[in-house]
Amino acid sequence: MLYIRERLAHFETMTWAEILVQSKKQNHSIKVEDICAAARQRLDVRRLVLDDVVSLRLSGRERVYGYLDNGVLILLWWDPDHEICPSTRG
Numbered sequence: 001m002l003y004i005r006e007r008l009a010h011f012e013t014m015t016w017a018e019i020l021v022q023s024k025k026q027n028h029s030i031k032v033e034d035i036c037a038a039a040r041q042r043l044d045v046r047r048l049v050l051d052d053v054v055s056l057r058l059s060g061r062e063r064v065y066g067y068l069d070n071g072v073l074i075l076l077w078w079d080p081d082h083e084i085c086p087s088t089r090g
Contacts (some may be wrong), residue, residue: 004078007058016071019056026057030065030085039065039077039084055085 011019019027029052032040043050053065054073061082066075077084 004058004064008056008064011056011073016068020054028055029053030055035065035085036083042077 020029031052032043032050035053048067050067053067053076056064056066056073058064061080063079063082063084064075065077065079065084066073068074
């Protein structure tokens, strides 16, 4: 799990424009309506009303998800198998 912390530390050296615009194929916002039902239910349980969540790619399939609050990413989930918002590419 040390590599997760190292990867997140690497993101801290970048601006949100660099993370989300220059690397938008790997890191991007996702509409809450496009994430899986189980993840939407977890948001409901936490009483979080969000329009979108941020997906950051850690490795091939592995992602972390969160939401931005005043420029700070509040982590919600670690998704080792890319299941919260599976790729639609064939």
